[in-house]
Amino acid sequence: MSRDPKCLFCKIVHGEIPSARVLETDRAVAILDINPVAKGHVLIIPRDHHAQVAELPDDLAAHVGSLVPRLTRAVVAATGADGSNTIINSGRVAGQTIFHCHWHVIPRFEDDPVRWPWPHDSYLGDEMGRTASLIQRELGGHADD
Ligand code: 5GP
Numbered sequence: 424m425s426r427d428p429k430c431l432f433c434k435i436v437h438g439e440i441p442s443a444r445v446l447e448t449d450r451a452v453a454i455l456d457i458n459p460v461a462k463g464h465v466l467i468i469p470r471d472h473h474a475q476v477a478e479l480p481d482d483l484a485a486h487v488g489s490l491v492p493r494l495t496r497a498v499v500a501a502t503g504a505d506g507s508n509t510i511i512n513s514g515r516v517a518g519q520t521i522f523h524c525h526w527h528v529i530p531r532f533e534d535d536p537v538r539w540p541w542p543h544d545s546y547l548g549d550e551m552g553r554t555a556s557l558i559q560r561e562l563g564g565h566a567d568d
Pocket residue numbers: 431442443454455456457458459466511512518519520521522
């Protein structure tokens with residue numbers, strides 16, 4: 424199991440720092456966020472230390488993803504929320520503050536103060552096709568390969 428001795432979430436998943444756990448599996452733990460966007464805000468944390476989502480092995484990402492529907496149902500039912508956001512912040516610019524990859528499940532309410540949606544850009548000319556090509560090239564193929 425990979426671990427960073429200086430990492431807060433490694434200490435939490437190993438039980439060295441207390442947390443309000445709501446679900447545990449062999450590969451992940453789900454806890455309440457200590458400073459929630461709304462009460463019931465859950466963090467799903469893989470037990471292994473990986474700083475960012477891009478570094479996660481596919482099978483670990485799939486395992487954590489498989490917990491999202493059940494946790495979302497539980498958070499929404501327990502809080503009476505009208506909906507939820509599931510997000511991963513990756514990198515400081517995206518708001519990541521703890522560099523041990525984790526998923527947020529955030530209950531949302533019709534009258535809550537959270538600012539959403541984000542501002543939206545638009546594509547001009549062939550920008551959309553060129554952008555898709557650049558990403559496909561990084562992926563090593565085409566979307567229909
Ligand atoms: P990030 O900004 O990295 O996506 O999310 C980190 C989250 O961890 C924040 O929402 C923050 O409130 C939460 N957090 C920071 N320290 C602790 C802690 O000691 N315990 C718990 N349960 N959550 C924490």
